[in-house]
Amino acid sequence: MTDVILVSADWLTLREDADARSRSRRLARAAARHVRGPIVVHDLGSGTGSMMRWLAPFLPGPQTWVLHDWNRDLLTVAVNDPGRDAASRPVSIVTSVEHVEHLRPEHLAGASLVTASALLDVLTRDEVESLVAACVETGAPTLLSLSVIGRIGIEPADPGDRVFEAAFNDHQRRTEDGRALLGPGGVAAAVEAFRRAGWVTRVAGSAWRLGAADVGLVAEWLEGWVSAAVEQRPALLEWGEEYLVTRRRQLAAGVLRVNVHHADLLACPP
Template identity: 50%
Template sequence: MSAPERPRFAPRWLELRERADAAARAPELLRPLLAWLEAQPAPEGPPGGPRGLVIRDLGCGIGSMGRWLGVRLPGPQQWVLHDLDPALLALAGARMPVTAADGTPVTATTARGDLAALTADDLAGTSLVTASALLDLLTHDEVEDLAEACMGAGSPALLALSVAGRVELTPADPFDAEIADAFNDHQRRTDQGRALLGPDAIAAAVAAFERRGATVLVQSSPWRLGCAESALTAEWLRGWVGAAHAQRPELAPEAVAYLRRRLEECAAGELTVAVYHTDLLALPRQRTGSVG
């Protein structure tokens, strides 16, 4: 399946959010993932050593998922970093960890291309498929295709940080709900003929993977932003309000005044924000053993 190129993100934004992403990711999903991986037959490797895990990171950006997960998984790992943007691929490939949790080697290669073109044949031999902040940018058909490719290849999928459509700002403001509703509508917009799922992506993905026999686990993974994350909070506010305003131009000038108030509170250290996300782990039917 072909699709228009997805939005490209500035490295500065991806770098700004990496610490919050790392703090938000759900480590609770690693235990069942490791149990599933350990129950599988050992992958064949080249002469002189094991091949280890083959992990494909879809829409890798600057490689934040690889830096977080690579050092938490034991055993040799070969990461294949997928993205459309060659500049992001170069950054991701250069910044990957070189050792796993047990000190064994981690290597990485890059592959430029759109995940919508991946099939089960492309994923053959893949131990794990990962992605971050990606599901909500997909359409219903693209989520179905992703589930079909992963489960067809027998590859578990760890899909992190999908927007949940819920934010909490403290102190509250009467205009919070108006902005939040408009933003969620923007996430569900039709873009170049593609009807994006936005906050509905997790429910669609759960259904898609379960229809193909997967065991699906979900875990909340919210950003919790305080004074220490004021730069990220300010940038997120600009994007959040800007998307809401783009979706509903009639919100001006209230949206402009709202953003100014919120940025002033952020600069003064008076604003905290919880931005809710969801992490999803889809495990194929066990070939041997059982998930612990």
């Protein structure tokens, strides 16, 4: 469910409220202290624009958001639902259609701030290095939110939790079409690259904390989480089916709680 290639508008819409609750407001406020209006924000892998709608109210205006995504349909959704700045004025939107893994410094020309959400874990080390190099060359503070870090907490506990967590993490680190994805190591790789460039980094937790009010999201996340684990380790198929039956019953009874741990990263020039 976190694969940037397979992501759908429905999935992004389903997770938007949980994303908004989870992102670090402390880092957002810190990022805001580094910019002055009018500002230009480049949002990488922007999807339907949820990062824009969440972050724009923290920032002064006027604002122009440059939304980068390979999927024109997702960008169309974003354009039709713009964010609003700290003074409740709608932001201006420019779209740029390209794959984020092909990002070059010239794509970020004029940026006051660079952002991304749920991105680092689906990149390779070389792609993270290129992203960091582009941000450093631009000189714009960079806020990268909601990267998966490989830890899940589920209540009530089940013996399968750690097994499926490990298999899912291996799936996140898989090699696909010659690309060795970083998965849970994405944040650490980005921190290391920014620090080598002399930038100051801050990391904050941004876990989804899901319960009875998030039935639709939990159901979709569970299906995707177990499916990815089984894809990585086919021997888990029968156990995965039994595990899902148990978890669906608990979800229907309103007793299932899920914490999906992420991290937010803010990197700023020295």
